Amino acid sequence: DQQVKQNSPSLSVQEGRISILNCDYTNSMFDYFLWYKKYPAEGPTFLISISSIKDKNEDGRFTVFLNKSAKHLSLHIVPSQPGDSAVYFCAASPYTSGTYKYIFGTGTRLKVLA
């Protein structure tokens, strides 16, 4: 039972264009969400987060949008750069869990074409 879903296993985008990565969740108790980026043979690195009291959070070229009613979040990267080519994971947690245990999606491989 996959509680956090990333339905697109891969995505290709031209350099300079917008990349949109999507994530859906099923558990209405989830109220804190993270995005991680992972390069091959490295551990995931934290990118951006959003809590359920917000519907948008920005950090430079990265923006995360949260639609609670649709149980959907998306990561926008503008403009996309070749160095953004990586696997992106979304993760969700109920804030009240106390242990910050996260459920991760299956990942989307982004390829930014020069």
Add this chain to the structure above:
Amino acid sequence: DVKVTQSSRYLVKRTGEKVFLECVQDMDHENMFWYRQDPGLGLRLIYFSYDVKMKEKGDIPEGYSVSREKKERFSLILESASTNQTSMYLCASSLSVLRTSGRMEQFFGPGTRLTVL
């Protein structure tokens, strides 16, 4: 900067061997986690620990055990390695909810690519 280190980047073991994967973090984090990453399955939680000598099962604990004798160190043990445990193993750590100032992300180590023959 938070640093999470794992004892080996690559490991090759034989079926039936006992395997130890070590993880050390230097930021005084209370929570530590072990995941495995497999293609198409994402990151799946094996075990986690929120304090010394405390542990809780994650989503896929079968065939694994853990040990946390010191706050900075969290070990994953494969009692009798099997070929279906060939995977990338990732350790992570995070602050306790009692100490966070709002940032709740987990910090990951570089991973150990384990191959069981």
